Amino acid sequence: MKHNQHHIACENVSQSYRSGFSSTVVLDDISLNIEPHSSLAITGSSGSGKSTLLHILSGLQKPTQGKISYGELNLYGWRTRQKRLFFRHTLGMIYQQHHLVMEMSVLQNVMLPLKIAKIKKAKAKALDMIEKVGLAQYSHYLPSMLSGGQKQRVSIARALVTNPKVVVADEPTGCLDAKTAESVSNLMFDLVKDQNATLIIATHDLDLAKRCNNHLKIINGKITK
Numbered sequence: 753m754k755h756n757q758h759h760i761a762c763e764n765v766s767q768s769y770r771s772g773f774s775s776t777v778v779l780d781d782i783s784l785n786i787e788p789h790s791s792l793a794i795t796g797s798s799g800s801g802k803s804t805l806l807h808i809l810s811g812l813q814k815p816t817q818g819k820i821s822y823g824e825l826n827l828y829g830w831r832t833r834q835k836r837l838f839f840r841h842t843l844g845m846i847y848q849q850h851h852l853v854m855e856m857s858v859l860q861n862v863m864l865p866l867k868i869a870k871i872k873k874a875k876a877k878a879l880d881m882i883e884k885v886g887l888a889q890y891s892h893y894l895p896s897m898l899s900g901g902q903k904q905r906v907s908i909a910r911a912l913v914t915n916p917k918v919v920v921a922d923e924p925t926g927c928l929d930a931k932t933a934e935s936v937s938n939l940m941f942d943l944v945k946d947q948n949a950t951l952i953i954a955t956h957d958l959d960l961a962k963r964c965n966n967h968l969k970i971i972n973g974k975i976t977k
């Protein structure tokens with residue numbers, strides 16, 4: 753299992769931030785394992801370090817100390833090319849704010865990761881994914897013409913269109929009302945399951961957290977079950 757490329761191990765990770773002469777410890781010697789195809793919810797109060805931990809796990813931020821590995825590969829020891837391939841093919845990200853390109857249509861937004869990864873048949877693949885998120889008749893709309901829930905559906909389509917092995921979602925329902933949040937999270941869980949991906953979610957939505965195989969809470973820089 754350890755050598756599976758999609759087994760994620762976080763070993764003795766600490767993150768502290770400096771401001772002036774003082775330094776704040778946000779994550780304090782955290783170790784955890786994430787099995788392939790499982791789902792993990794990370795909860796904790798605002799400012800507890802959820803986003804920081806997600807960024808560290810997804811290769812966006814090298815921690816002050818500790819190691820992240822995907823299978824036997826050390827995420828922060830990779831060469832630029834390996835890392836580029838990782839971002840293009842292994843990882844899909846969903847944010848609280850949709851972060852869509854506002855000047856581009858739904859179709860163009862969903863095609864973007866395919867174009868960057870130079871994946872063929874980008875248009876057909878993007879249209880297929882747009883249909884899966886229930887927005888077939890909106891593919892030529894600009895994001896500004898869509899509701900919050902629809903925008904989040906587009907960002908789910910964009911995150912999953914490359915068939916990533918690991919999907920990381922930071923408060924994916926944080927800006928949505930309860931009913932919309934539920935339908936958006938149903939969609940996210942269904943698609944992640946279809947694609948057999950691993951899902952890591954930071955959320956303070958306990959209903960969302962309950963749907964995951966594992967649930968960890970960050971309290972004072974430590975994780976508890």
Ligand SMILES: Nc1ncnc2c1ncn2[C@@H]1O[C@H](COP(=O)(O)OP(=O)(O)O)[C@@H](O)[C@H]1O
Binds near residue numbers: 769778796797799803
């Ligand atoms: N780049 C940074 N520089 C300094 N402090 C930061 C930085 N990023 C986050 N922090 C601090 O780390 C703590 C955890 O932040 P964050 O991971 O965003 O928490 P959460 O996502 O749980 O709300 C907060 O106190 C925040 O102010």
Ligand SMILES: [Mg+2]
Binds near residue numbers: 803804922954
């Ligand atoms: Mg956060």
